[in-house]
Amino acid sequence: MLQAFLIILQRDLILAIRHRAELMNPMLFFVLVVVLFPLGIGAEATILERIAPGIIWIAALLSALLSLDRIFRTDMEDGSLEQMLISAQPMSLLILAKIIAHWIITGLPVVLVGPLLALFLGLSAEGIETLFFTLLLGTPVLSAIGSVGVALTVGLRRGGVVLSLLVLPLYVPVLIFASQAVDAAAAGFPTAAPIAMLSALLLLSLSLTPWAASAALKMSVS
Amino acid sequence: MLQAFLIILQRDLILAIRHRAELMNPMLFFVLVVVLFPLGIGAEATILERIAPGIIWIAALLSALLSLDRIFRTDMEDGSLEQMLISAQPMSLLILAKIIAHWIITGLPVVLVGPLLALFLGLSAEGIETLFFTLLLGTPVLSAIGSVGVALTVGLRRGGVVLSLLVLPLYVPVLIFASQAVDAAAAGFPTAAPIAMLSALLLLSLSLTPWAASAALKMSVS
Amino acid sequence: MIMRFIYQLGSPPYFYALSGRLLPWLSGLCFILFAAGLYGGLVLAPADYQQGDSFRIIYIHVPAAWMSLFVYMIMAFSGAMALIWRIKIAEIILINSAHIGAVFTFLALVTGSIWGKPMWGTWWVWDARLTSELLLLFLYLGIIALYSAIDDKRKAARAVAILALVGVVNIPIIHYSVEWWSTLHQGPTVTKFDKPSIDTRMLIPLLLMAFAYKFLYAIVVLLRARNDLLWRERRSQWVATLFSKEGA
Amino acid sequence: MFKSLPAYTKSKRLSVKNLAVEKQDRWLFQNINFDLQPKEVLHLEGENGSGKTTLLRVLCGLTIADEGDVYWNDVSIQKQSYDYHLQLSYVGHSDGIKQDLTVVENLRVAMVLSRSIYKVSDKQILGDILKNIGLENKEDTLAFHLSAGQRRRLAFARCLLNDSALWILDEPLTALDIKGIAFIEQAIQAHIERGGLAVITSHQPLNIKNVRCTRLNLSAVA
Amino acid sequence: MFKSLPAYTKSKRLSVKNLAVEKQDRWLFQNINFDLQPKEVLHLEGENGSGKTTLLRVLCGLTIADEGDVYWNDVSIQKQSYDYHLQLSYVGHSDGIKQDLTVVENLRVAMVLSRSIYKVSDKQILGDILKNIGLENKEDTLAFHLSAGQRRRLAFARCLLNDSALWILDEPLTALDIKGIAFIEQAIQAHIERGGLAVITSHQPLNIKNVRCTRLNLSAVA
């Protein structure tokens, strides 16, 4: 069991590393989106500071969204997914490994770079600290929820945009609690409540989505 | 020649329509992204109005970006692209047809819905009018430039995010001229200069990118 | 006992027969409720001391808004039944509710925004409740899109059931948004546990309307479900006998 | 290699009762019944499009039949999916190979998924298997760089990794050269002699000696 | 159908001089020379991985050889790609069929791309072709719903649409049933009798009567 978890984790990480470009990219994409804003909006410092946490979270969300497909699509196309489904290992465990691999590749870089970008956009120190925690708690939820979305759409021949439609509304709670927490921190209010909600979302999603995704995959493949 | 252009255009539109959901989705995605902003940033009317054109253009950009892959990837995977390359029709013509089909599916809805959303975000009437023109001139450029990006990356097995990296910087001029025009209009200044630049970009990209994409494809396939 | 009832209800011919017998009653009740609610709301209830007569849109808006959440809960519940017990009827209820829920949500959005113009001075503000209601609309549309994107309708129903269950997290967020964030939108006035802060003469028609909406939903969903059921089971024995009986 | 292997301990009978599958409002096949004992081969025949692949996927539990059920040792496979999958190896039309992993990495993943009787770290065994399937000097080649036939061989290797008593093979001989075909025929023969079962489709003749081979023609049942 | 067709007017000779391709720092093949006249078949043989597919792609102009060149009527194909493509039909490992188009729509696109001699709107001809390839009642079926062999038949139909004198076929017989194989053999025979050329790989024996068939074994040249 543990071995199965580890080998799938390792496999997905190797696959990402092998395309070295791939590994850099979710981060670069994230940075690029954040950079677009001053370009599209203009560089007024007060406005930028005000909207910094929002921008960073939205960029995190989009960069997760853009890379979701990799969780299952290629596995579906080359038949690996069938083999996992008929394997002698519990599917939800394999899916958990895939979710975590996806987070390491796309979420972790955002957690590390996000606060830095916020600094450049002029966010206050308290704000940045809270931003970091919200990213740490929130990004795995994005990968987890996303896995269900991909599992549902992977059987469709071109599900790319259906996927966004399904997943974005489900991402909104994370976005709301996170930006609430950062706003509160920046204004000097306590942040315990939204952080607690984020943690709850994290636990809930990590424990439930692998089952949901596994059920969805069985449906998609059949 | 004309027949080839038309049948490819028709083919790509049929492929999009056949997934009825697909046809609606670039638009829905666009709306969703715009909606995320008030959620992530907060609902202060003055700020929202100030950043409205930026938001809409960034959403248009991302929605084009997300759907770019469809221009060539599936054709690559099922071998249709090879067949087009060895066909007795000029490849750049076929590519032009594919670019226009992509614009009709993803760009046109944005042109139509964008101004409406700007209204909800509180943009002034002059601003909205100019926004409409910038979208009309700018979105085909996104499809055209995108086609070169996809052509370059379609040979990579999972190029999703590499693509964004290639393409986003090329999208920046469009973004800058467009938001410049809308800002000018909202402030009551003349908009002729940036609009002229956008038109130049449009002509340039529609006449050059089919060749570039065709060369890139030949390389990607070999 | 309950399980047996559920299973019995899950049998298509039984469901078809039962719903056929229920429908006339439901329609009658629904009509009466609507008549009473509208009369009470538009004629009997006094004008609001602040809003004058424009408050009367409450009788459309609030029940529609409640229904938008209620229908989703029904869908999630049927989704669970469809997945756990593989009950066909639950699948059918689920997918046929999506369109109705979307319509209610749309109605709540439109009436809310019509009401917002005199109250807040704009059609739309980006506050938490309004925005999250808009997202609920997207959730419904996502469900419909997913269902129509999958060719095999039995597969599609299962997919949609999973999605509906996962989407349930959004419901409490919409419901509590007014409490969690200070927003422009009305706080809970009716659904508070202690004494509702609203005149009873306004309240009673509102409740009547709420029930009328529920019956309306029940009627529409049953009609659609019966249709869908006949189509899906078109080659089964009971449908054949049904039609030969009707034909004869 | 095949000579020394012991008989299977968990070989059971595979039976199918009244199986029927419907596609696009038309019965693909109906009333399929068979009862396959250990040491028997079932050769599925039928024209293109007669439903062979569909039937195999039903036998694997990947697709649910519209009527009837599949039984392993008289228990429905849906009620014992773990035990059944432990006894099952499936090679489908698509290979289930990750193109971005090397040959050895692919094998390792397959070993863990099927709870192989061999140690993942056992280089000796890996070498033996590779030699058998004719990929001895390709260990560290990416599967992407394999030819069509080499990939097919790698896919077949999955059958040799654990003591699964039931092999389900969809056109195992496509793209193989003469040596490859001979090897697979020998492998199947050894498998049967150890007490295994096999269900096979193949448009090419299969040359397996001394084995009870039932034929089932799906074109006839339609 | 085949009987009544006139001889090709533009059949020329296909020659190859000193062709060599390198993969991963190893010569896949070197010094390939041949000279194929009208009315001749070249049967490429060789073990799995010996480079047959690679050679065929070079002949099509899809891949550029590392040494040597391909000549059509003694002119390098790179210098006359339009004229050459007009004379060429290629059926590769991947089918080049769009899964989301119906059978007829796929045919129509292929007709325009190859500048077919038939009118796209000619129902009679389309019906004839479909009947020949055994898909007569599948006109309006999505290609996605075809079986492996049915897709292969549809892919082969491309050869029947225009008067291309050169057929390049990579494993045309895979996944086909007996009737399908017989049909393709007849089609090739008729093609040769009309003065055409064909380059074919196939691990299964090809049964074409009264035709000069040269064999080239790539395993020997490696």
Ligand code: HEM
């Ligand atoms: C587009 C704009 C609006 C939207 C999307 C909207 C949405 C909603 C929703 C979803 C609910 C149900 C909440 C629940 O049961 O948890 C609701 C209830 C309600 N809305 Fe609105 N609303 C809008 C505008 C307005 C306006 C302008 C008013 C009046 C000032 C208003 C007054 C109410 C009242 C009184 C309730 C009942 C609250 C309760 O007791 O639960 N709404 N609305």
Ligand SMILES: Nc1ncnc2c1ncn2[C@@H]1O[C@H](COP(=O)(O)OP(=O)(O)OP(=O)(O)O)[C@@H](O)[C@H]1O
């Ligand atoms: N891009 C590449 N890099 C390295 N090696 C490659 C690459 N592409 C192919 N090869 C190697 O080239 C060889 C020839 O491949 P090719 O597909 O031409 O073989 P083939 O003769 O068609 O075999 P088959 O009968 O299995 O279809 C294989 O051994 C493969 O490993």
Ligand SMILES: Nc1ncnc2c1ncn2[C@@H]1O[C@H](COP(=O)(O)OP(=O)(O)OP(=O)(O)O)[C@@H](O)[C@H]1O
């Ligand atoms: N989702 C679907 N919807 C409608 N028809 C389908 C679907 N999937 C398969 N079919 C049809 O079912 C039939 C059986 O397909 P299947 O792949 O099982 O055939 P097969 O016997 O394996 O053929 P082959 O020898 O060509 O591999 C085909 O005629 C195909 O058109």
Ligand SMILES: [Mg+2]
């Ligand atoms: Mg098959």
Ligand SMILES: [Mg+2]
């Ligand atoms: Mg080959």
